[in-house]
Amino acid sequence: MKVFKNKGELTRFQILAEIAKQQIHLRQKDIAEKLGITIQAVSENIKSLTDDGFVEIREGTARYHITKKGIEKLKKEAVDLRKYADEVVETMNTYKSIWPAIAKEELKSGQNVWLKMENGILYATNEKTSASAEVLKDALKGEDVALSRLNGIIELKNGTVTVIKLPTIIQGGSRASDIPKIQKIHQKGFDRVGIMGTISRAVTQKMGISPDFEFATPYATVAAAKKGLNVLVLAVGNMTKSITRELDEEGIQYTVEDFKK
Numbered sequence: 001m002k003v004f005k006n007k008g009e010l011t012r013f014q015i016l017a018e019i020a021k022q023q024i025h026l027r028q029k030d031i032a033e034k035l036g037i038t039i040q041a042v043s044e045n046i047k048s049l050t051d052d053g054f055v056e057i058r059e060g061t062a063r064y065h066i067t068k069k070g071i072e073k074l075k076k077e078a079v080d081l082r083k084y085a086d087e088v089v090e091t092m093n094t095y096k097s098i099w100p101a102i103a104k105e106e107l108k109s110g111q112n113v114w115l116k117m118e119n120g121i122l123y124a125t126n127e128k129t130s131a132s133a134e135v136l137k138d139a140l141k142g143e144d145v146a147l148s149r150l151n152g153i154i155e156l157k158n159g160t161v162t163v164i165k166l167p168t169i170i171q172g173g174s175r176a177s178d179i180p181k182i183q184k185i186h187q188k189g190f191d192r193v194g195i196m197g198t199i200s201r202a203v204t205q206k207m208g209i210s211p212d213f214e215f216a217t218p219y220a221t222v223a224a225a226k227k228g229l230n231v232l233v234l235a236v237g238n239m240t241k242s243i244t245r246e247l248d249e250e251g252i253q254y255t256v257e258d259f260k261k
Contacts, residue, residue: 004077008045011037013077015045019055019064020074026064099147103139111135113147117156119191120227130155159191159225161233161247161254166199168237171260174202178259182234183207185257191229194221196243197236204234218246225252 004010018031028042035042046064049055054070057063066074104125107113113124115131124133124145131152139145162185167176182203186193192212195201204211213220217233221243224231233243240256247254 011035011041012045012049013074013081015042016049016054016066016070016074017078019046019049020066020071022065097148097150098136099133099150100144101133101147103141103143103145106141107135107139107145109135109138115147115150115152115154117154117228120224120229122154156228158252159227159229159231161221161225161231161243161252162190163240163243163254163256164232164234165240165256165258165260166197166203166234166236167260169199171237173199174206176260177203179203179206182259186232189230190232192224192231194224194231194233195235196233196239199236200234218243222246222250222252226250 004013014035015031018034019026023030028039028046032039032042046055046057049070050057054067054073056065056067058065099122101115101122101124104123104127107124111134113133113135114127114129115133116123116125116127116129124135124139124147129152131150131154133147133151134149136146136148164182164185167173177199186207186209193204193209194217195204195211195214196217201211201214211234217235221231221233225247235243244254244256
C-alpha cells in the first residue's frame, strides 16, 4: 500500500492536520517547529494547499481554515495511514512469533515438538525437553522448519573459551610459538576455532587447522560461547585484551595461555 507518493505528500498531510486542529493564533512558525521543517517549507505547502482548495486563509484569530474538501482528503489519508500501520504491526507480531529451527525428524504441520540446542544449532525433535513449539508447515529431516507457540525454556549453558596468546612479529611470530603445545591444547576438542592477526593464521596453517572465523573475532567468540560452544582462540600479543574484555562483560568463563617458546 502506498500511503504517500513521496515525502512532500506526507508533509502536506501533516500541515493539513495541524490546520484542522483550528488552533487560535496558529502561525507558520508554530507548524514549522512542530514538524521540524523550515518556515519556507510551511509557507510553500500552505500556498499549494490553498491553490488546491484544501485550505482557506481568512481574517481573524484563526487565520488558516481547512475546507470541506480538505477534511475529506485528510480523513482518507488518515484512514490509509492507519491501515498501513495496522499491517506493519500485524507483520511484526507475526515475525516475532515465528521461529526457525532444524528438523531432527520428519515433522508435520500442527504437530507439537520439543526444542533443544546442539552445537549452537536449535533443533525441533520428538524427544521431550523443557521447551516446546508447534510446527507451522511440514518439514523433512534436516530441513528448516517454521515454529510458533513457543513455551518453556531452552536449556543452554555458556561454553568456555581458551585464548592462546601468540608472540608478536617482533618477538618472533609463528617461529617463536610453541606449536606442539598448542596442538596438544587443540586436541582436547573445541567446537569452534577463531584467530586474530596474521601470525595466528600462520600458526593454524602450520598445524593444518582451518579456523572457523577470523573477522570480528571477539564478537564471534562471545556469540558462539553463548550458544554453549567451547571455543579456542589464537590471538597475537595485546589482541587478547579485546577478546577478554568482551568475555568479561558477558560473564563467560575463559583462560588465557601464553605459548611463546
